[in-house]
Amino acid sequence: AQSVTQLDSHVSVSEGTPVLLRCNYSSSYSPSLFWYVQHPNKGLQLLLKYTSAATLVKGINGFEAEFKKSETSFHLTKPSAHMSDAAEYFCVVSDFNKLVFGAGTILRVKS
Amino acid sequence: DSGVTQTPKHLITATGQRVTLRCSPRSGDLSVYWYQQSLDQGLQFLIQYYNGEERAKGNILERFSAQQFPDLHSELNLSSLELGDSALYFCASSVGGGEKLFFGSGTQLSVL
Numbered sequence: 283a284q285s286v287t288q289l290d291s292h293v294s295v296s297e298g299t300p301v302l303l304r305c306n307y308s309s310s311y312s313p314s315l316f317w318y319v320q321h322p323n324k325g326l327q328l329l330l331k332y333t334s335a336a337t338l339v340k341g342i343n344g345f346e347a348e349f350k351k352s353e354t355s356f357h358l359t360k361p362s363a364h365m366s367d368a369a370e371y372f373c374v375v376s377d378f379n380k381l382v383f384g385a386g387t388i389l390r391v392k393s
Numbered sequence: 394d395s396g397v398t399q400t401p402k403h404l405i406t407a408t409g410q411r412v413t414l415r416c417s418p419r420s421g422d423l424s425v426y427w428y429q430q431s432l433d434q435g436l437q438f439l440i441q442y443y444n445g446e447e448r449a450k451g452n453i454l455e456r457f458s459a460q461q462f463p464d465l466h467s468e469l470n471l472s473s474l475e476l477g478d479s480a481l482y483f484c485a486s487s488v489g490g491g492e493k494l495f496f497g498s499g500t501q502l503s504v505l
Contacts, residue, residue: 318436320494325426325438325451370494381430381481383496 284309284377286356288384296392301345301360303387305373308354314376315356317347320386321369329371332356343367363391396420399484399497407505411472414500418465418486424448425467426487426494427459431480442467443489471502479504 289304307313317329330341337349347358356373368391373384396419406412418425427439429452438451442461453459456474461467471478484497 324449325441326428326436327438328436372494381436381483386493388493 284313284375284382286315286373286375286382286384288371288373288387290387291385292388292390294390294392295363297365298362301358301363301367301389303358303371303373303389305356305358305384306354307356307373307375309375315347315349316374316376316381317341317345317356317358318372318374319369320372326372329358363389365391365393367391395495395497397422397484397486397495397497399482399500401500402498403501403503405503405505406474408474408476410474410504411470412474412502414469414471414482414484414502416467416469416484416486416497418467418484419495422486422488422495423465424487424489425461425465426485427453427467427469428483428485429480430483430499431477436483439469474504476504478502 285308287306312334315332318326320326329345330339332339332349340346345360370386370388372386375382398417400415423444426441429437439453440459441449445461456472459469481499483499485494487494
């Protein structure tokens with residue numbers, strides 16, 4: 283079975299500084315990987331997805347993620363954090379058409 | 394184990410029928426969210442309840458309805474089922490509306 287591990291339960295950054303949310307995956311074959319964001323009182327929103335095309339995936343709101351097979355990682359980054367980025371982020375892997383969620387990382391953005 | 398319980402795990406039914414999916418949130422969590430995951434549309438947010446009241450609404454069809462009971466468990470009712478309603482339905486809970494989210498393992502609905 284496939285799984286994902288989000289290495290940090292909480293990340294705190296200052297506005298305007300880079301964001302790095304870490305995710306490692308475990309898969310016996312080439313996985314489909316996603317990042318979702320959950321803002322307070324809203325549903326999950328898809329940020330980006332990797333499906334074995336380009337290893338650097340660009341998503342919405344300036345986020346991107348790089349698939350590194352050698353490191354089994356799919357870290358989410360953004361060059362400059364904005365206050366509106368404060369939310370919970372989920373790394374997700376598709377396992378035979380079922381989504382398997384990581385535990386989530388809460389991003390806090392300080393002014 | 395996230396602490397969120399969804400029943401049943403699998404459900405097979407026929408077109409035109411009605412089914413009820415049940416979700417028990419983690420102890421102490423007041424918010425419940427419902428999501429639909431299908432092959433063609435990915436993960437779609439359906440609806441959120443907070444302490445018995447509807448808090449947010451997503452792409453939920455009129456044939457679908459949900460409620461949250463005083464003991465905070467929630468039910469998602471799907472009626473006049475169509476083949477396209479076949480999907481995995483996730484429930485999630487959180488303490489409030491902005492706290493950490495915990496997901497159940499889902500109910501796989503197959504409409505034949």
